[in-house]
Amino acid sequence: MLLATVLLSACSKPEPPQLSQGTLLPSARPVTDFQLTDHRGQPFTLENLRDNWTFAFFGYTHCPDVCPTSMAMLAQVQRQLAKDPNAGELPQVVFFSVDPERDTPELLASFVPYF
Numbered sequence: 001m002l003l004a005t006v007l008l009s010a011c012s013k014p015e016p017p018q019l020s021q022g023t024l025l026p027s028a029r030p031v032t033d034f035q036l037t038d039h040r041g042q043p044f045t046l047e048n049l050r051d052n053w054t055f056a057f058f059g060y061t062h063c064p065d066v067c068p069t070s071m072a073m074l075a076q077v078q079r080q081l082a083k084d085p086n087a088g089e090l091p092q093v094v095f096f097s098v099d100p101e102r103d104t105p106e107l108l109a110s111f112v113p114y115f
Contacts, residue, residue: 036096039108044094053091060099061111071095071115 038044055074059067074093081087097103
């Protein structure tokens with residue numbers, strides 16, 4: 001819900017789209033430990049998410065429109081938050097590939113920093 005609110009408030013159009021649906025979870029659900037590889041070939045684990053708000057985006061580098069558009073929007077949200085002196089620590093944005101066969105660490109190393 002926070003992500004939708006932030007994204008809608010960062011939108012520069014006069015009339016942003018209205019959120020028509022959502023799910024409010026009654027309490028936080030634990031995230032089980034995991035180990036992935038980041039775009040620098042380093043381990044990425046649950047520890048990378050601790051004590052930090054995170055915008056998680058699941059997509060793939062060969063996505064023609066939705067993924068790059070969404071990543072650009074998340075980058076815009078980061079820039080908007082960075083301008084606010086009361087924003088505190090900025091949330092991190094994490095891109096999780098759902099296409100590990102094609103999205104190698106080398107390909108992700110050029111895709112992720114672009115945004």
